[in-house]
Amino acid sequence: MDWDKLRIFHAVADAGSLTHAGDVLHLSQSAVSRQIRALEESLDTTLFHRHARGLILTEQGELLFDATSAMAKRLDSAAARIRDSEEEMVGELRVTTTFGFGALWLAPRLPKLYEKYPDLKIDLMLEERVLDLPMREADVAIRMKEPSQADLIRKRLMTVRMRLYASADYLKAHGTPETLDDLSKHRLISQNATSAQVAAGAELVSDLMSHNVASTLSVNNYFGVLQGVLNNLGIGVLPDYLTEDFPELTRVLPDVESNEVPAFLAYPEELRHSKRVEVFRDFVVEEIFEHRKRIKQAKSL
Numbered sequence: 001m002d003w004d005k006l007r008i009f010h011a012v013a014d015a016g017s018l019t020h021a022g023d024v025l026h027l028s029q030s031a032v033s034r035q036i037r038a039l040e041e042s043l044d045t046t047l048f049h050r051h052a053r054g055l056i057l058t059e060q061g062e063l064l065f066d067a068t069s070a071m072a073k074r075l076d077s078a079a080a081r082i083r084d085s086e087e088e089m090v091g092e093l094r095v096t097t098t099f100g101f102g103a104l105w106l107a108p109r110l111p112k113l114y115e116k117y118p119d120l121k122i123d124l125m126l127e128e129r130v131l132d133l134p135m136r137e138a139d140v141a142i143r144m145k146e147p148s149q150a151d152l153i154r155k156r157l158m159t160v161r162m163r164l165y166a167s168a169d170y171l172k173a174h175g176t177p178e179t180l181d182d183l184s185k186h187r188l189i190s191q192n193a194t195s196a197q198v199a200a201g202a203e204l205v206s207d208l209m210s211h212n213v214a215s216t217l218s219v220n221n222y223f224g225v226l227q228g229v230l231n232n233l234g235i236g237v238l239p240d241y242l243t244e245d246f247p248e249l250t251r252v253l254p255d256v257e258s259n260e261v262p263a264f265l266a267y268p269e270e271l272r273h274s275k276r277v278e279v280f281r282d283f284v285v286e287e288i289f290e291h292r293k294r295i296k297q298a299k300s301l
Contacts, residue, residue, distance in 0.1 A: 005039040008032055009047065010068040013061065016054045073135045092121040093276045097142040100222030101263070102126040105241050106142070106284075113283045120276065128196030133268050140267045140277055142284070144198045147266045155265045155281070157288050160239045162201040162258035164208075165249040170232040177235070177253060184212040187234030189225050192218035200258035205237055208256075244294060 011021040012032060022032045040047050047061035057065055097106060102124060114120060131137035134151050141147065147154060166176075177183055190205045191197045209216075217233055219225050226246070229236035235252050239261075243249060265284060271277045 002039070002042070005035050006068055008035045009039055009064065010072060012036060012055065013057055013065045018055070070135070076136055092123050093140065093280055094123045094125060094138045095140045095142070095280065096125040096127065096131045096138040098128055098144060099126045100239060101142060101144070101241070103223050104226065105245070108245060109287050113280070117279060120279070133266060139271060140265065140280060142263060142265050144261050144263055146262060146264050151269045152266045153269055153272060155285070157263045157265050157284065158292065159260040159262055160241055161260060162204050162237050163240050164235050164252040164256055165229055165238050166235045166252050167229060167232050167248060168250055170234065171250060173232070180208070180211045180253065180256065183208060183235070184214055187215040187217060188213045189217045189219070189228040189234045189236040191222065191225060191237070192220055195220040198261045200261050201237065204258040208237070244291060
């Protein structure tokens with residue numbers, strides 16, 4: 001099969017238009033059209049339905065586009081491996097993690113990394129969807145469970161627990177609960193049941209709700225839960241990694257917490273020797289080590 005024709009097909013399928021694909025490929029519309037017709041003839045099939053608003057892939061076209069998309073990602077991966085060396089940091093590092101961890105723990109620490117490596121380029125993708133690392137949707141992932149994808153290098157970073165926190169002003173105004181049944185006199189702030197979250201957190205919230213909580217505020221991420229707590233709206237279910245950066249949080253019902261949630265850093269085997277991955281990994285590991293040491297010291301005071 002002609003690789004050049006496949007490249008042109010992929011561009012057309014991606015753009016949905018001969019004209020737009022031609023602009024990307026720096027080819028005329030007629031040249032692009034000839035290559036598509038030749039590819040269809042060689043495969044003895046129709047790859048596109050043509051209509052006034054553009055092109056739509058046929059079932060056979062969808063199959064071929066899936067294949068060329070996988071090929072394109074693998075070529076990008078190979079290019080990244082070629083560019084990376086042990087001496088240089090070239091290109092962009094795409095890091096994915098959850099909204100809560102990325103916004104509340106990781107992002108505030110990145111100035112230290114940029115201070116040491118001012119030319120580093122990071123694309124921080126905060127979402128609950130698990131991106132496909134082997135297919136290079138991202139280079140590095142930090143997730144609240146061990147990744148199940150094959151061909152990944154994994155490193156366990158720490159464990160997280162969901163706990164109850166409130167502001168000092170809220171507790172002064174509404175009192176501090178001594179038992180779970182006392183939650184009936186307070187407002188509980190948590191992630192809503194339909195939002196993506198770790199199972200341990202959802203289970204804790206479900207258990208808390210069984211204690212006749214009178215008023216609730218549900219948010220679809222931990223940043224919103226934190227803002228509710230800091231603004232004296234109630235008692236929030238939050239991850240314990242926040243306590244160092246937000247000392248104004250007061251832990252409520254210290255015997256109540258979720259099961260442990262493991263946090264893992266992972267990246268594809270093929271990026272084992274990538275300098276930019278190495279720099280980021282070592283930075284995160286060192287920050288977590290220092291974070292845990294400071295927490296331990298604070299507890300001993």
